[in-house]
C-alpha cells in the first residue's frame with residue numbers, strides 16, 4: 001500500500017534535522033586534539049561581575065554592566081574625569097521621603113514637590129486669601145469705635161519701622177518671585193508665552209537670590225527688636241480662648257502686642273522664618289563648609305518651599321490686619337504714632353502702663369506729629 005505523501009515528507013525532514021545536528025558534533029570531534037594557533041586567546045565566558053570591557057569581548061554589543069553601574073552609581077560611584085563632588089553618581093540611591101514611595105532620591109524629590117508641595121501649598125494660600133476676602137466682605141475693617149483724642153503715643157520708633165519695612169519689602173519681593181517660580185508655569189506661561197515668561201522668571205529668580213539674605217538679616221533684627229514685648233503673659237490665654245473678642249463685642253485687653261501678634265511672632269517670624277532662612281541660605285550656597293550635594297539641596301528645597309507656603313498663608317493674615325483689616329494699624333507702622341483712643345481700644349493694658357508712666361509715651365528723639373495720624 002502506498003504511504004501518504006505527508007508521511008514521506010515528515011521522515012525526510014527528520015533525517016535532515018539529524019544530519020544537521022550531527023555535523024557540528026563531528027566537526028568538534030574532528031577539531032579535538034588540535035592546538036589553537038599561537039597567540040590565540042579564547043574569549044572568556046560572560047560572568048555576572050564583568051566590567052563593560054570584559055563583556056564587550058565575551059558578548060559584543062551587550063552593555064548590561066555599564067547600565068548596571070549607572071543604576072548603582074549612587075551606592076558605588078563611577079569614575080569620572082570631571083572634578084567636583086558626586087560627578088561619578090548618575091542615579092542617586094533609593095530613599096523614602098514622606099508621602100511618596102521608595103524611589104531613587106531625584107525622582108522621590110520630584111514627586112514630593114509635584115504631588116504635595118505645589119498642589120497643597122497652592123490650595124493653602126488660596127484658602128487663606130479666600131477666608132480673608134470672605135471675612136472682609138462680612139465684617140469689614142475692625143476697630144475705629146473710639147473718638148480720636150488728638151493725643152498721640154509713639155508705638156514704633158524710626159528704627160523699629162525701618163527694620164519692619166526692610167523686612168516687609170524683602171518678604172514681598174520673595175513672595176512674588178517665589179509664587180511665580182512655583183505656580184507661574186500653570187498661571188502665567190499660558191498667558192505670556194515661553195519667551196516673556198522665561199525672561200520674567202529669570203529676573204525674579206535673581207531678585208529672589210538677593211532679597212533672601214536681606215530678609216535673613218532684617219528677620220534677625222526683627223527678632224531682637226520685638227522679642228521683649230512678645231514674651232507670653234497670662235492675659236494671652238484669655239485672648240486666645242476668646243479669639244481676641246473678635247466674635248463677641250469688645251476686644252480683649254492686651255499689652256503692647258496681643259496673643260495673635262505673639263503667635264505671628266513666635267510661629268511666623270521665629271519658627272517658619274527661621275526654617276525658610278536656614279534652608280534658603282543652603283540653597284544660595286551661603287553656609288560655609290557644607291558639601292552642597294544633591295540630597296542636601298533636595299532636602300533644603302523641600303523644607304524651604306513647604307515652610308515658605310505656610311508662612312505666606314500666615315502672613316497674608318498679618319498683612320490683611322496691618323492694612324485694610326484694622327483701622328489705624330497701618331498708620332501706626334507708617335508714622336510710628338497712634339491716637340490714645342486707638343491704644344485704649346486695641347491694647348488697653350499697654351495704654352494703662354503708658355498713662356501710669358511705666359512706659360514712656362515717646363521713646364525716640366524724632367519730633368512727634370502735630371495732629372493725630374489719620375486712621
Ligand code: HEM
Nearest residue numbers: 167168171226230257261262264265319322329330332333
Ligand atoms: C506688606 C507687608 C506687611 C505689612 C503691611 C505689615 C504691617 C504691619 C503693621 C501695621 C504692624 C503694626 C501692628 C500693631 O501696631 O500692632 C506690624 C507689626 C509687625 N509686623 Fe508686619 N507687616 C508686613 C510684613 C511683615 C513681615 C514680612 C513680617 C515678618 C516676617 C512682619 C512682622 C511684624 C512683627 C513682628 C510686628 C510686631 C508685632 C508682633 O510682634 O507680632 N511683618 N506689621
